[in-house]
Amino acid sequence: MLGLPDHIRACLFDLDGVLTQTAKVHAAAWKETFDAFLRRRADRDGTAFVPFDAGEDYDDYVDGRPREDGVRTFLASRGVELPEGTPEDGPDSETVHGVGNRKNELVLRLIREQGVEPYEGSVAYLRAARDAGLRRAVVSSSANCHDVLVAAGIEDLLEERVDGITRREQGLRGKPAPDTYLAGARLLGVEPAEAAVFEDALAGVEAGHAGHFGVVVGVDRVGQSAELRRHGADLVVTDLAQLLEEQR
Template sequence: MPNPGFPQAVLFDHDGTLVDTEPLWDRAKQNLAAEHGRPWTTEDSLATLGRPVAATIARLQQVGVPLGEDELFRAVFEHCVRVLEGTELTFIDGIAKLLEDLAAAGIPAAIVTNASSAIGHRTASTAPENLFRVIIGTDEYAQGVRPKPDPDAYLTAARRLGVDPAGCVVVEDSPAGAAAGVAAGIPTVVVPGEMRVEPGPGMLHLGSHRELTLELLRSLDPQSPSSPFHALQETRP
């Protein structure tokens, strides 16, 4: 039976989970590489998908963009801002309803992304007021928070929301993100994304974002014997 006291917070990935911005990020990388006469291929896109910005910077250098790390860091986000300017971000089908239900139930949320926290703040501004109370992105990583697949970013989000990680749910769509949620000992729900996430302990796979409802999240309380995450209570770090 769903537990009305669970979850205490929901920790969302951003790209591909809340909004479909992956194609926009990819266009920004293509544009940056092209500015320096270098190609950016599908293989390059897959190699950096869902990974920290450091992976994108390393790949851009690998394909021959002649800039240092600091210059590339600035250039990547400058190009992302250009691509996003004038683009209306819309939530993936099914997500807007979930966010409304979370807000109505008084359940806070966080955005935890390997991309720019500025983009996370922009998305949060289109959600119900005061729902997203914590945004963690590359800015935080520069200050010592470790990026996915390390669990640190999700544990930091729970701490800043003032809730026990055991009372949270992570929503992800990438292998690195799902690994981070599981490593944090937080029940992790996986929605379809650009890359396949292999099934494993500590995660529940959904067939579409529309299946992600508040009722479903309430049924995942690890303390409930009927929850698919019940075993987490015995294995939580």
């Protein structure tokens, strides 16, 4: 059914890069945030400034992870460790939460300025899944998930939502741990083996693989098909419309 194994009863979709064209917005916000931080640090320490790579660094250390985990993971790759701080830290604070809050300010500004566009193939797939009687949830690391769904006009196509707010409230580990996807399956009343995970992030396909889901679909928007498979994708498509075309 819809390019999935016959026993699949539910679909769990990542948001940015799978349903909506916001991954590039997040990458731009991370680059602006990290470049400003790294430049200040280089000037202060008298060391060379090495900018954040919105391709490799984003994919390897940030994409799909909760915001604070992205800060920790990328800065650790540069040998930098910051104090945790608190969620109330200002965007200029040199803490994990402060850097994350600066990124969130920037991404919200970019979304307001640029709007949010869903992928047409993903919208078609969501409608086909609904019409076929498959349960549907979005599973995102973003605390802004609800606003993005509304802005993209696809909120009504999803039955449940697990996002960054859910993760904090329930104490769930973020991707690449499987916790948020497992929570999505519980909300839809299915076992992991009965659910398909749709992910474009390496951390996300790792999460789907670790949760022993029925199938993990890697969505390759940036030419990383081999990496998606290596991290746990069972099959890879460049757009969800490909899965519909297979049914014709």
